[in-house]
Structures are given as structure tokens and as C-alpha cells.
């Protein structure tokens with residue numbers, strides 16, 4: 001065996017959601033968008049394939065994207081850091097802020113990747129349980145080099161109010177609070193408005209969910225431009241390629257299409273949240289594009305397995321004592337199918 005660092009050998013490694021090689025599968029397990037990206041994305045990618053764009057390196061900082069995001073989100077373009085998915089952004093942040101032997105903090109249950117990032121860095125990882133109603137505890141551990149807070153959270157889909165986010169940021173300062181807003185486009189509010197007055201806040205976003213670009217891999221952070229200047233030193237020079245930059249820019253520029261997709265998803269989310277309780281599920285009110293569903297009467301793993309046998313794939317989760325199904329909001333047709341299979345099983 002080659003001398004791989006012991007912290008890598010000892011770690012389990014992050015395992016992404018299942019991908020079944022079956023075109024008939026109704027895939028509701030990784031919170032992808034069930035609708036295609038904007039038609040403008042396809043035009044932009046086709047345009048990027050012409051001339052000698054592929055022969056040349058992409059813009060290292062993604063300036064065209066940064067200007068577009070700055071305009072649409074009303075933030076300083078110099079405060080935007082581009083990433084190969086928001087997972088890349090989370091990696092860059094961990095590398096930049098956490099020394100070996102340092103401390104990474106996150107609430108639990110939440111996004112499992114944070115633990116892997118800490119382990120790769122050779123850092124300690126400490127979780128803080130959410131309260132029973134998915135809020136932050138009053139006390140937060142001291143000494144963290146970075147705190148991750150997904151908002152809305154996964155798997156619960158719940159949100160922590162901005163006043164609480166601000167309180168947590170003050171509690172962990174001067175270390176950064178990374179507000180992981182992968183699902184914020186499905187919520188009513190988001191943390192961008194805090195950026196001016198909360199200097200240690202870093203907001204991360206993805207185009208994988210609300211912009212239907214999980215396959216293209218594009219995410220970004222918004223933070224103080226002075227912080228972004230430092231983070232640029234950590235990222236790969238060309239972490240986003242010509243095609244993904246073209247796609248991402250076109251996607252954020254088509255806000256009419258974005259609003260249409262969002263409205264459809266929120267309508268289906270409301271329908272699903274209304275119908276699942278009649279089938280015996282306890283559904284946590286969600287501000288994301290998925291629903292966290294539990295049952296008091298029986299374990300849900302057999303349900304997940306039976307759904308999978310019937311070609312409906314949802315996410316079964318059992319960690320930190322929570323046993324439940326995380327179900328992505330699909331199209332209306334996919335939702336009909338899910339509900340029909342559940343009725344038939346139950």
C-alpha cells in the first residue's frame with residue numbers, strides 16, 4: 001500500500017445518492033430539478049462549442065458570470081467566487097480556513113459532506129444537534145475554524161430565521177459562518193441581505209437545483225470581496241470550464257424561466273405536503289425542493305426498498321437517530337406515480 005495519509009485511510013468517504021442505470025426510474029433521491037434548464041442554456045453551450053473557445057483556457061475568475069450574478073442577486077461581482085459545483089466551494093472554504101488539527105462545526109442532522117471535508121483536512125468535526133423543531137441550540141461550541149449551516153437544511157427542508165443566523169455569525173466570529181444556501185431559491189428569504197453588515201458571513205449557492213444544472217457542475221460563494229481575493233488563491237485556476245461558465249451565465253440571466261420553474265415546483269411541493277399525511281407520513285414543513293417524511297407506525301426502510309423495486313427512487317436516511325425518507329419534489333406526473341405506488345404499497 002502506498003503511504004496514503006492516515007486520516008484518509010481512516011475515513012469512510014462521502015457516498016453520493018444512488019444512480020440506477022435505468023431510464024424508466026422516477027428519480028426523487030438527489031434533489032435534482034425535474035424540469036430542463038432554460039432553452040438559453042442550450043444556445044449558450046452551442047455557441048461556446050464554436051470557434052476556438054474549447055482550445056483556450058476559460059476565464060479563471062468567471063468574470064462574465066460574476067457580472068451576471070452580481071446584477072441578478074444585487075451583490076458586488078468582486079464578492080462572487082465561482083466553483084465546480086458548490087461542493088467545490090465548500091472544499092475551497094475548508095482548505096482556506098481550517099488548519100490541520102483544526103475544528104469544523106455543523107448542526108446535525110445536516111449535509112454529510114461537511115464531515116468528509118473535515119476528515120480530508122485532518123481536522124476534527126463536531127456536530128451540534130438541532131432542537132426538536134429544527135432550530136439552533138442557544139449555545140454553540142467555541143473554537144471552531146469554520147461553521148457550516150445549511151439553510152434550508154437537508155434532510156429537513158427547514159429554515160433558521162435570519163435573526164438567528166446573524167446571532168450564530170456573531171457567536172463564531174471572527175471565524176466564518178458558511179451559510180450553505182443550496183436550496184435557498186425555494187425559500188421565502190435568504191442571507192444575501194446580511195452580507196454588508198455581517199463580515200464573517202459566506203453564502204454559498206448552487207445551480208444544481210433551482211437552475212436544473214446538476215450535470216454541468218456550477219456553484220458559487222458570495223462574500224466580502226477581500227475574502228474572495230484570498231479564496232481565489234486556494235481554488236484551482238480553472239475550476240470552471242468554458243461550457244459550464246456559458247451555461248451558468250445563461251441560466252442566471254434567464255430569470256423569467258427561473259421564476260416559472262420555481263413556481264411549478266412550489267405548487268407541487270404544496271400538493272405533496274398535503275397528500276402524504278393522508279398516507280400516514282409525518283411531513284416536516286419544507287422550504288426546499290424536497291420533503292422529509294417520517295412515520296410513527298413503522299420503519300421506513302422497507303418502504304424505500306419496495307418503492308425502489310417499483311422503480312421510484314427516494315432517499316432513505318438513518319443517522320443521528322433519525323429514520324426517514326427524503327423525497328425530492330418531481331413533476332406532477334412523477335408525483336402522481338409516487339403517490340400511486342405508495343397507496344398501493346400501504
Ligand code: PMP
Pocket residue numbers: 084085086087088111150153154180182205206207208214218219
Ligand atoms: N449543500 C447541500 C446542503 C446539498 O444538499 C448539496 C447537494 N448534494 C450541495 C451543497 C452541493 O451541491 P452541488 O455540488 O451540486 O452544487
